[in-house]
Amino acid sequence: MTQKDALPDVVSVGQYLAYRLIEVGGPHVFGLPGDFNLTLLDEMLTVPGIEWVGNTNELNASYAADAYARTGRGIASLVTTYGVGELSAINGIAGAYAEDVPVLQITGMPTTTARTNGALSHHTLVDGDYDHFFRAYKEVTVAGAILRAADASREIDRVLRAALDESKPVYLGIPMDVAAAPVSAAPLRHALRATPSDAVALTDFRGALAEVLAGQTQVTILAGPRVHRRKAEGILEAVAAHPGVRVATQASAKSMLPETHAASLGVYMGQMTPSGATRAAVDEAPLVILAGTVLSDVLTGFYSQAFDLAGAVELGISTARVGAVTFHDVRLEDSLRVLDEVVTGLVLTPAETPEQVWPWRAESDEPGDAPLTQKQLWTEVQQWLPADHIAIADAGTALYGALELQMPEGTDLLAQPIWSSIGYTLPATLGTSLASTRRSVLFIGDGAAQLTAQELATILHRGLHPIIVLINNAGFTIERVIQSPRAVYQGVTPWDWTALPAALAPGIPVVTSQVRTRDDLHRALVEASAATDRAVLIEAHLAADDAPNLLARLGSIVGG
Structure with missing residues (x-):
């Protein structure tokens, strides 16, 4: 018997949405609880197959959902509370819009009566207008609705179909009373499909x-x-x-x-x-x-x-x-x-594909015990990077180093070069690790990691085992390359990165190491591959002004 065969005749709006999310490939629901979404969450979590993924903040939840959807699972979703929660997530949804990622932002809202009467409630702008943030989301989504009990299932289907059609994010606002309202389950027996070509x-x-x-x-x-x-x-x-x-x-x-x-x-x-x-x-x-x-x-x-x-x-x-x-x-x-x-049907001349130049495949002539350089780091990574993994590179030094790697068979590169929101990739690693059986390998700078580091706690507590190579160059080297390398704003406060996992997840074993030479990095990467049952954090210390070739080229173009 399939799940559709076992459906009751009537379900709540929250249950209806949960069944649809499972159908479109998003059984993991990211987000945070808040008083306006608790009824919705209670209803959704009664549906077998739905799994709640609590995040440390709403921005991280939106990043994680974005990466989850990018793995090809389908439409990802996150649940936030009204106002304070959904506004924290809107940057991540904007990134999903810019990069064509189907993510459903679900906002738990005050009751329909409160909205109709313009009640002055917490989490609002206390002006009686409950549509401020719905209007804001219209700028970064292709479809949206604030649900009513009378047509909730139809609107859920319409909005999800828009995400399927356009590969863009969408929005649903669900008032507390609507979340538990009964609707017919009959539409769930018919699959949602993207609009076919004409x-x-x-x-x-x-x-x-x-x-x-x-x-x-x-x-x-x-x-x-x-x-x-x-x-x-x-x-x-x-x-x-x-x-x-x-x-x-x-x-x-x-x-x-x-x-x-x-x-x-x-x-x-x-x-x-x-x-x-x-x-x-x-x-x-x-x-x-x-x-x-x-x-x-x-x-x-x-x-x-x-x-x-x-x-x-x-x-x-x-x-x-x-x-x-x-x-x-x-x-x-x-x-x-x-x-x-x-x-x-064409008769083509077999093409001669020019031989590719992979700079990190060239052996470095620098001593293995000398201070680690970008050239040594990426050369060592090129030799080590395994097949059938998901490589993830944050905007900045990490991305421009990773772009010149030759990816082995079955290993993809996930990046966000259009929206380029630094810090995106650490929560994204949570999303990829939940969505795929392939192990994730994250390359991220210290400046970027400081924006979203708390999501490492979620990764560790859920028993996930990514490999994280943290490039510690004491700040924002990509910005240094572009302009004003000595400016005070280019630096970040120093953290004890290898102590962070124990602080965020006491008692959970994590392999940590600090590397300052190529020989150190080689040993750390070998150890990382062997530690398949644990997460790995490698802190690589590099000079603040050292940059991969491609990043240096970008600096010369942008900086004039």
Whole structure:
């Protein structure tokens, strides 16, 4: 008997929402309790399969939910209380919007009567207007609703479908009295599905694509993060398997196509592209197919792309463009399938993929007992990084070091280069560790970690075992590279990082070490791989002004 077969005829609104979250891949619910969401939580947690993940604050909950959804599980969710809670989370939801991540923000609200009467309540602005924060969330979500008992189930389904369709965050405000209100369970027996592509538009796109590709001898694709958001990596890999196809990825989609794949060109970032051969292969291609790309500043080397954008084929989440013609209601996963079919019928010249330059694979000539440098750190990480892990790199030094790693088979890189909210990745490690059986490996700077360090407590108390490499360079080196390296605001207060796990999770064994040389780091990483039953924290001490090559290049561009 399935869960749907065992459904009662009537459920509460909170239960209805819980059943839908399980269906769309989000059984873990992040967040914090508050007086306005307690009834909702009590109702949701009666549903078998729902698991509460209490966080240390609402911002961290939003970061964790974002990363949970990025693993491909589906729509992630977090529950906060009205006003003070939801406003703490809004930065994380904005990041999910910028980076196309389907997260459901659930706000427990005062009663419908209080809202209707404009009662002056705590957690409000005491002006009788209960929609201030709903309006704020409209700026960073694609759909939202404040539920009424009369149409709660219909509105829940509408909002969740919008997240499925757009791969963007959505919002539900649930008053206390509505959370426990009874609704029919009948709609739960019918699965929610994303809106399919328009058949006529898809056919028209197929014809236009076949026409523009006719006569091409090779096909060059620049793939972006939206391919991953639509769970279409397998289709992209099928396209890449055709002789004559070459695929570069954006930094936010690094390793989406395995970097050992014969068709892989590596990462493309305009003038910041690590490999000159990769940049030339994309910029000089007679026709570029942009699959799920985002042409933002960092991802294009500050708008330095030189390929013909107007003449390109562009495959978006819900549209496809061939030259000047846009085809609406064409889903990215479907346009990629059409691309695969069209390329199958072409006679292409087998492409010679330029040999990739992986700087961290070059052996360092610095002594192993000398003070640790960025070059030594990333060279050692490159040699050690295992297959089938999730690598996570925070915005800053960590990201720009990790971008030049060659990811081993089955190891992805999770980063947030568009929103670039420092500190995102430590709570994100909680999300990935819950969503995937693969072990997470986090690279984060000390400045970033100080923003969200308390979520390490949740990671440890839940018995999760990530490896954390904390780059201690006494502050914000990415900002030092850009401007005013000696300014007082570039530093952070020193912490005893290796003592932190014991303070946050007394009695829970954690492997900790401080490394100051490459030899130290080598031993610590070997120990980390062996400690599969414990979390690992490696504090790597580096000079404040030392920066990976790619970060130094960014500084020279931005700093003029």
